[in-house]
Amino acid sequence: MPDKNVYLDYNATTPLRPEVAEAMKLDLDVYANASSMHEAGRRARARVEEARAQVAALVGIHSDPERIIFTSGGSESNNTVFAIMFHLGRKSGRKGIVTTAIEHPCVLNAALWLKEEGFPVTFLGVDEYGMVNMDEFRSAVGQDTLLVSVMAANNEIGTIQDIAAMAEYAHAQGAYFHTDATQAVGKIDVDVLAWKVDYLTMSCHKLYGPKGVGALYLKKGAPLEPLIRGGHQEHGFRAGTYNNIGILGFGIAARLARSELVLYGTRMLQLRSKLRDGIIATIPKVRVNGHPSNVLPNTLNVSFPGAEGEAILLYLDLAGIRVSTGSACASGSLDPSHVLMATGVGPELAHGSIRFSLGRDTTEADIDYVLDVLPKAIARLRSMSTIEA
Amino acid sequence: MSDAFAWLYSDVVKDHFMNPKNVSSPGDSFEADATGMVGNVKCGDQMMFLIKVKDDIIVDVRWKTYGCASAIASTSMLSEVIKGLHIRDAYNIKPEDIAKRLGGLPDNKIHCSVLGDKALRAAIDDYLAKTGREGLYRNEGARIICSCLNISDRDIEDAVKHGARDWASLQERTKIGTVCGGCKADAEVLLHEYVHIFGDE
Numbered sequence: 001m002p003d004k005n006v007y008l009d010y011n012a013t014t015p016l017r018p019e020v021a022e023a024m025k026l027d028l029d030v031y032a033n034a035s036s037m038h039e040a041g042r043r044a045r046a047r048v049e050e051a052r053a054q055v056a057a058l059v060g061i062h063s064d065p066e067r068i069i070f071t072s073g074g075s076e077s078n079n080t081v082f083a084i085m086f087h088l089g090r091k092s093g094r095k096g097i098v099t100t101a102i103e104h105p106c107v108l109n110a111a112l113w114l115k116e117e118g119f120p121v122t123f124l125g126v127d128e129y130g131m132v133n134m135d136e137f138r139s140a141v142g143q144d145t146l147l148v149s150v151m152a153a154n155n156e157i158g159t160i161q162d163i164a165a166m167a168e169y170a171h172a173q174g175a176y177f178h179t180d181a182t183q184a185v186g187k188i189d190v191d192v193l194a195w196k197v198d199y200l201t202m203s204c205h206k207l208y209g210p211k212g213v214g215a216l217y218l219k220k221g222a223p224l225e226p227l228i229r230g231g232h233q234e235h236g237f238r239a240g241t242y243n244n245i246g247i248l249g250f251g252i253a254a255r256l257a258r259s260e261l262v263l264y265g266t267r268m269l270q271l272r273s274k275l276r277d278g279i280i281a282t283i284p285k286v287r288v289n290g291h292p293s294n295v296l297p298n299t300l301n302v303s304f305p306g307a308e309g310e311a312i313l314l315y316l317d318l319a320g321i322r323v324s325t326g327s328a329c330a331s332g333s334l335d336p337s338h339v340l341m342a343t344g345v346g347p348e349l350a351h352g353s354i355r356f357s358l359g360r361d362t363t364e365a366d367i368d369y370v371l372d373v374l375p376k377a378i379a380r381l382r383s384m385s386t387i388e389a
Numbered sequence: 390m391s392d393a394f395a396w397l398y399s400d401v402v403k404d405h406f407m408n409p410k411n412v413s414s415p416g417d418s419f420e421a422d423a424t425g426m427v428g429n430v431k432c433g434d435q436m437m438f439l440i441k442v443k444d445d446i447i448v449d450v451r452w453k454t455y456g457c458a459s460a461i462a463s464t465s466m467l468s469e470v471i472k473g474l475h476i477r478d479a480y481n482i483k484p485e486d487i488a489k490r491l492g493g494l495p496d497n498k499i500h501c502s503v504l505g506d507k508a509l510r511a512a513i514d515d516y517l518a519k520t521g522r523e524g525l526y527r528n529e530g531a532r533i534i535c536s537c538l539n540i541s542d543r544d545i546e547d548a549v550k551h552g553a554r555d556w557a558s559l560q561e562r563t564k565i566g567t568v569c570g571g572c573k574a575d576a577e578v579l580l581h582e583y584v585h586i587f588g589d590e
Binding site (some may be wrong): 306307308309310311314315318327328330336347349351383384385386387 | 397403407409412413414415426430431432433434435436453454455456457458459460461501527
């Protein structure tokens with residue numbers, strides 16, 4: 001089985017869709033600087049704007065694509081929002097930042113940066129399913145809150161938050177609302193107008209497009225300050241020559257993701273259920289992490305007590321199955337997944353957790369193969385474990 | 390390092406991981422003369438070593454672990470190496486020797502291989518205690534950390550085993566670093582390592 005390659009790490013990144021790759025190849029000669037006035041530049045610019053409209057449509061904007069700013073990816077988009085708040089908070093004195101304990105490291109670290117700069121920062125806890133506790137949320141967000149930043153869907157456990165409810169409450173208190181929707185966009189219906197968020201982060205490589213491209217949605221009138229200063233691209237809010245090919249790829253990936261969203265969701269959910277039910281049926285004493293229903297259709301996180309995550313990962317990898325783990329050993333730190341720990345599962349379950357994130361190319365046969373290999377791996381590791389499952 | 394994970398996929402490591410040697414299995418009737426257990430689940434790894442000793446020679450060995458791939462591979466290798474060795478020689482095997490036999494481990498994985506070595510030493514200590522020779526090899530191979538007060542890595546290890554968890558409590562127990570203080574950085578690295586291995590809260 002050396003050639004076996006069952007890739008189940010789509011939340012880490014996705015392969016380039018053949019249609020996107022093909023379109024990008026055809027556009028490789030769109031080399032002109034999209035800010036140039038000449039014909040070649042204007043032609044490039046037209047393609048960039050076409051892509052902008054496609055990306056905007058994916059998050060529910062059909063009339064004002066200018067609300068989308070292209071960036072280098074999710075991390076830049078998130079950092080941009082926190083940089084805006086840094087300037088805003090220093091000017092106004094209103095400095096409260098409310099976020100959650102389960103954010104992506106780029107939000108956590110951006111929030112910690114503001115904390116060092118003297119901004120009061122609250123990291124909200126979550127319940128056992130990874131949902132933000134609304135009572136805790138309401139008592140944390142108040143008249144001194146400048147920004148609330150809550151991820152739309154979690155990368156590790158797939159839990160989907162009630163963004164609309166939180167944004168509404170934050171706005172009633174006069175705070176801005178940002179959501180990191182990196183994992184949600186392209187997987188579930190994301191509608192910035194229904195959610196009423198001020199800022200929303202997107203990344204292209206999570207939806208079968210190229211790496212190195214992302215976007216930030218900003219509501220009309222929401223404050224903006226450049227993170228990267230320089231030329232007047234993106235109305236002066238994000239300097240740097242346009243990444244033509246990457247942006248064109250983003251546009252096509254967004255268009256395809258939007259047109260296939262329902263089909264994708266149905267298929268992923270079906271495969272996920274098959275995997276989940278198969279694991280529960282064949283392996284004793286497992287725990288499925290994340291919310292039972294408010295969950296990304298492609299994401300399944302399972303803890304296997306008695307077996308250590310990195311060992312499981314390697315065992316599967318040697319059989320051609322690519323997954324990720326919340327184990328500390330795999331991360332290079334001594335701490336297991338901060339997300340699982342925040343849900344209160346305890347270190348043993350966090351160290352023994354595996355994330356299966358399915359994708360467009362996943363087949364029933366792939367799931368059958370995992371269900372053949374995984375029980376053996378767990379049985380093997382448990383048989384030599386010092387810890388009872 | 391160009392490929393941080395390449396070592397995992399060397400044939401030697403792969404074989405020891407997929408077919409670990411001398412693993413204690415559920416139906417095994419192995420009768421150990423001594424046992425050593427280190428690590429805890431909170432830190433994500435735990436190791437147990439069982440040894441059978443005759444005339445101070447390790448005649449057979451079993452081990453179990455809740456641990457990562459490198460802990461499994463390096464302990465499997467260690468368990469092969471020590472069979473037939475005098476307990477004193479086994480006691481003084483260094484994790485680096487095992488890492489070398491595995492073709493080298495990256496820095497962040499040395500920690501994982503230390504676990505097997507510590508569990509083995511705990512088992513040998515247990516054997517020595519059972520045969521009325523408690524602490525016999527304790528200072529062998531020790532590395533002096535605090536040269537002002539002649540305090541070794543083994544002293545730090547002992548202090549952690551007896552409850553030291555931070556610099557203040559380590560100083561309280563050993564007086565380490567109370568003269569020139571030049572050893573603090575080195576000592577804290579060891580302290581952190583030992584708290585990880587032996588700490589249980």
